[in-house]
Amino acid sequence: MNIYNISIPRYSRRHNTIKMSIPTAKLKKPTLKVTPSSRAMNISTSGILRLNRSATYARSINASVSRKSFCLAADSKILEKSSVQTPKHTIQVLDENGKDVTPRPVYQPDPAAVQSKHSKIFASDTSGGTMSDFYSTTYQTTTNASFAGAFTRSLFGSGSVSIGSQSIMESMSEEIEDPSSKRDNSISLSDVQVKREEVKELIQEEMLDDMVDLYLVESDTLCLLDMPAISVSVDSMEAESVKERNSRYTELCKNRTGNDKYMGRSMQTFNGASKTKEVQSEAITMADAATIANNWDMYDSFCSAGQGEVDLSTDTDKASIAEMIHQNHGPTRTMERTMSVISSSTIVSSSSSRMEMEPFVVPSESKPDPELILQSEEFQQHLFVMERIILENIYQPKLAAYRQLPTLEDPDSMPKAVPMVVSRREESSLDEEGPPTPALERLWSFSCELTTGRNVSSMAWNKRNPDLLAVGYGQFAFKDQKPGLVCCWSLKNPSWPERIFTCQSGVTALDFSASSASMLAVGMHDGTIATYNVQSREKTPVIDSSDCVHKHTSPVWQVRWINHERALSGEDKGEALISVSADGRISKWFLRKGLDCIDLMKLKRTRNDRFKRQVGEKERKSEALISRQAPGLCFDFHPTDSNIYLAGTEEGHIHKCSCSYNEQFLETYQAHKGPLYRITWSPFCSDVFLSCSSDWTIQLWRQDLFTPVLGFMSTQRAVYDVMWSPKWATVFGAVNEGRMEIWDLGASILDPTIVNPASPGVKLTSLLFATETDCVLVGDSDGQVSVYQLKNFTAGEGTQVGTLEDIIGSTLASQL
Amino acid sequence: MCAEVEETLKRIQTHKGVIGTIVVNAEGIPIRTTLDNSTTVQYAGLLHQLTMKARSTVRDIDPQNDLTFLRIRSKKHEIMVAPDKEYMLIVIQNPSE
Numbered sequence: 001m002n003i004y005n006i007s008i009p010r011y012s013r014r015h016n017t018i019k020m021s022i023p024t025a026k027l028k029k030p031t032l033k034v035t036p037s038s039r040a041m042n043i044s045t046s047g048i049l050r051l052n053r054s055a056t057y058a059r060s061i062n063a064s065v066s067r068k069s070f071c072l073a074a075d076s077k078i079l080e081k082s083s084v085q086t087p088k089h090t091i092q093v094l095d096e097n098g099k100d101v102t103p104r105p106v107y108q109p110d111p112a113a114v115q116s117k118h119s120k121i122f123a124s125d126t127s128g129g130t131m132s133d134f135y136s137t138t139y140q141t142t143t144n145a146s147f148a149g150a151f152t153r154s155l156f157g158s159g160s161v162s163i164g165s166q167s168i169m170e171s172m173s174e175e176i177e178d179p180s181s182k183r184d185n186s187i188s189l190s191d192v193q194v195k196r197e198e199v200k201e202l203i204q205e206e207m208l209d210d211m212v213d214l215y216l217v218e219s220d221t222l223c224l225l226d227m228p229a230i231s232v233s234v235d236s237m238e239a240e241s242v243k244e245r246n247s248r249y250t251e252l253c254k255n256r257t258g259n260d261k262y263m264g265r266s267m268q269t270f271n272g273a274s275k276t277k278e279v280q281s282e283a284i285t286m287a288d289a290a291t292i293a294n295n296w297d298m299y300d301s302f303c304s305a306g307q308g309e310v311d312l313s314t315d316t317d318k319a320s321i322a323e324m325i326h327q328n329h330g331p332t333r334t335m336e337r338t339m340s341v342i343s344s345s346t347i348v349s350s351s352s353s354r355m356e357m358e359p360f361v362v363p364s365e366s367k368p369d370p371e372l373i374l375q376s377e378e379f380q381q382h383l384f385v386m387e388r389i390i391l392e393n394i395y396q397p398k399l400a401a402y403r404q405l406p407t408l409e410d411p412d413s414m415p416k417a418v419p420m421v422v423s424r425r426e427e428s429s430l431d432e433e434g435p436p437t438p439a440l441e442r443l444w445s446f447s448c449e450l451t452t453g454r455n456v457s458s459m460a461w462n463k464r465n466p467d468l469l470a471v472g473y474g475q476f477a478f479k480d481q482k483p484g485l486v487c488c489w490s491l492k493n494p495s496w497p498e499r500i501f502t503c504q505s506g507v508t509a510l511d512f513s514a515s516s517a518s519m520l521a522v523g524m525h526d527g528t529i530a531t532y533n534v535q536s537r538e539k540t541p542v543i544d545s546s547d548c549v550h551k552h553t554s555p556v557w558q559v560r561w562i563n564h565e566r567a568l569s570g571e572d573k574g575e576a577l578i579s580v581s582a583d584g585r586i587s588k589w590f591l592r593k594g595l596d597c598i599d600l601m602k603l604k605r606t607r608n609d610r611f612k613r614q615v616g617e618k619e620r621k622s623e624a625l626i627s628r629q630a631p632g633l634c635f636d637f638h639p640t641d642s643n644i645y646l647a648g649t650e651e652g653h654i655h656k657c658s659c660s661y662n663e664q665f666l667e668t669y670q671a672h673k674g675p676l677y678r679i680t681w682s683p684f685c686s687d688v689f690l691s692c693s694s695d696w697t698i699q700l701w702r703q704d705l706f707t708p709v710l711g712f713m714s715t716q717r718a719v720y721d722v723m724w725s726p727k728w729a730t731v732f733g734a735v736n737e738g739r740m741e742i743w744d745l746g747a748s749i750l751d752p753t754i755v756n757p758a759s760p761g762v763k764l765t766s767l768l769f770a771t772e773t774d775c776v777l778v779g780d781s782d783g784q785v786s787v788y789q790l791k792n793f794t795a796g797e798g799t800q801v802g803t804l805e806d807i808i809g810s811t812l813a814s815q816l
Numbered sequence: 817m818c819a820e821v822e823e824t825l826k827r828i829q830t831h832k833g834v835i836g837t838i839v840v841n842a843e844g845i846p847i848r849t850t851l852d853n854s855t856t857v858q859y860a861g862l863l864h865q866l867t868m869k870a871r872s873t874v875r876d877i878d879p880q881n882d883l884t885f886l887r888i889r890s891k892k893h894e895i896m897v898a899p900d901k902e903y904m905l906i907v908i909q910n911p912s913e
Contacts, residue, residue, distance in 0.1 A: 495831070
């Protein structure tokens with residue numbers, strides 16, 4: 001930044017532009033020059049110097065005493081001293097002849113050659129900016145002054161001067177070490193001071209704002225080395241002459257041999273005496289460094305360097321270096337990391353920061369806190385995966401059976417389990433009485449300590465992920481109500497649910513949405529309907545119907561997401577949530593400034609009259625009814641026509657309704673004598689549906705007949721749930737209080753094919769078929785959802801749709 | 817958050833056949849363990865080396881790949897290792913118990 005480098009003037013003595021040369025030259029010969037001209041000069045300079053000093057004081061910021069002493073520094077100071085002393089005793093060197101051999105200064109300062117501009121530049125510099133400059137000058141002056149001092153001492157031995165110069169030197173050296181005091185460059189450079197002095201008088205405040213012109217002039221070129229070219233281009237102008245010369249020379253060479261003009265002569269030269277000089281140095285320590293550059297190491301370094309993320313790699317370096325320094329346990333680990341450090345540093349050579357990093361001892365902040373580790377997301381994720389893997393190990397045979405995969409025998413496991421299975425097979429094959437009997441095998445059960453003691457009220461599969469099961473826990477009876485629970489279980493973890501949602505009151509109905517697969521609708525015992533988003537980890541429902549004006553006032557016994565393809569109006573298109581509740585309303589819920597519902601149907605009480613539908617008729621006086629609504633307990637939409645649905649009431653009536661009419665029922669089917677707990681259309685035959693009720697019966701209906709086609713009764717227990725098998729047309733499952741039954745109409749219409757009794761003291765409350773495998777889930781009143789696999793259930797010709805219709809047909813025929 | 821972690825850890829330890837659970841940090845110092853110290857240190861040290869080697873193998877074949885889980889099934893046990901940059905989770909289970 002400073003072009004006024006002192007080193008330059010050394011060589012550019014002749015440059016008038018850079019005036020610094022002058023004082024440097026002058027520095028070489030301080031104190032000793034006492035030529036008349038110089039003396040005059042001295043006086044003048046000293047005089048000016050004094051002025052200058054005061055001026056400098058005026059200018060300077062720090063007026064330290066040391067400064068004052070230093071003002072006497074360097075040649076000018078020495079000059080001044082000498083000039084002060086000059087009137088008293090001039091320094092003169094006289095040889096024995098009395099000749100004045102006082103050394104003259106090599107260079108006479110030429111005050112006439114002042115260039116004010118230059119000094120102006122100089123003056124306008126801040127002292128701080130030229131401080132480095134000054135240091136170099138002071139250094140010079142120190143050395144020179146030391147020379148001077150020595151010289152003076154040796155020559156004169158005059159104590160005062162030498163002492164003075166010594167003291168000057170000392171003070172100078174002190175001054176040089178003291179960085180804080182501001183120095184003016186003018187102090188050391190007398191000539192410049194002279195100019196500066198002139199300039200200073202001129203420069204006042206207003207001049208400071210003037211534009212200063214800087215003139216840079218090129219100095220003469222110094223030739224340090226000149227190697228002329230030894231070849232010339234063929235096209236150049238000299239080519240001809242060069243060629244001629246070359247040819248002449250070859251001629252000459254040819255003529256040389258045998259020519260008298262040329263004589264060969266030898267000479268002997270003195271060889272310089274050689275001297276051996278030995279130098280000893282310290283042994284160069286060699287260290288071997290090795291590294292293994294792995295494929296991935298190179299890839300890592302390439303990625304991190306290419307993205308400019310040097311920080312990332314330095315962080316890893318930091319961490320690794322920190323570990324190296326902290327002496328971790330496994331030595332190989334150190335080696336590994338060292339290797340990676342070295343390899344990465346050898347490969348990525350660009351960053352300078354890395355070079356800085358290596359010898360750097362990093363504090364242990366990079367070592368992660370154990371607590372942080374335990375709370376980190378990755379740790380949770382790993383724990384999650386680990387748990388699933390452990391459970392997979394435990395449940396592997398069961399899960400394989402569920403998925404209908406062949407179970408692998410663990411070759412190292414104790415063979416105690418094997419013979420039992422073998423024997424059973426042997427037994428069954430020994431029987432040879434026909435195909436092996438269908439049976440249920442219990443695989444596992446979903447339960448944890450949260451759910452024990454709770455009654456399973458409903459279960460639903462997720463529509464998109466068939467491994468996800470939502471189970472709602474809530475009491476049916478009114479008297480022992482407690483806060484309900486919804487657990488989302490995954491097949492991969494039967495011991496702990498993935499999501500747990502607690503609800504204020506018992507959960508009585510659940511359904512997963514088909515369009516947005518993470519929405520779960522929950523119906524509760526107090527009539528609230530809430531939807532949860534199972535993807536998020538939030539424990540609160542997305543939306544709740546408790547603020548709705550038209551909310552249900554009685555337990556919601558069923559909720560279902562129904563897709564209306566043929567919409568009544570524009571808004572009804574898409575999926576809607578339909579619920580039936582004990583207050584006798586079937587409502588359709590939608591989101592419009594909050595959850596709101598409209599009533600699709602009000603289930604009016606109908607008299608138990610087979611022959612007539614009496615809607616809105618006045619009741620007979622003898623019957624005093626509490627309400628005109630019949631509590632609805634279940635409903636089911638037609639599988640193909642989403643406008644038609646069946647609703648079952650507590651009276652035992654099944655009403656066929658349509659979404660288009662919300663005043664009247666289309667049909668009423670009356671057969672049951674007790675509350676209907678479930679109605680379900682057959683997924684294969686679109687006309688057939690099943691209903692089960694607490695009157696111990698299950699009835700099979702056909703849509704167009706008002707009496708049930710078939711009735712099934714096995715025990716004298718209320719049937720809580722019935723469901724068609726999604727795989728076989730003639731199979732359905734039913735659960736009553738004491739046992740679970742699988743009926744196969746193709747096999748028998750009188751008795752269930754498979755019966756599985758419940759554990760004592762536990763009531764079975766709900767049933768769900770698995771869609772892709774032949775497994776059945778049964779929920780009970782103890783909070784367990786057991787998974788059973790249907791074994792040996794052959795899908796022969798006895799399970800087709802045609803068979804079902806045949807059965808129905810034959811039954812009807814037999815009835816008639 | 818932390819409670820969930822604790823719960824999950826506890827549940828893992830109580831699963832059928834699980835012999836021990838170890839969590840070590842990047843330097844091999846055990847943070848959580850249900851085994852005694854010498855066994856823990858031994859498992860941690862040896863498994864760390866093996867994990868490094870396994871990771872190196874996986875990444876040598878395809879540098880964009882990375883090791884996520886390591887399971888070693890032996891006659892008596894199964895050792896499951898979930899490696900990470902800052903820690904390592906080790907569970908030893910006897911699956912046929």
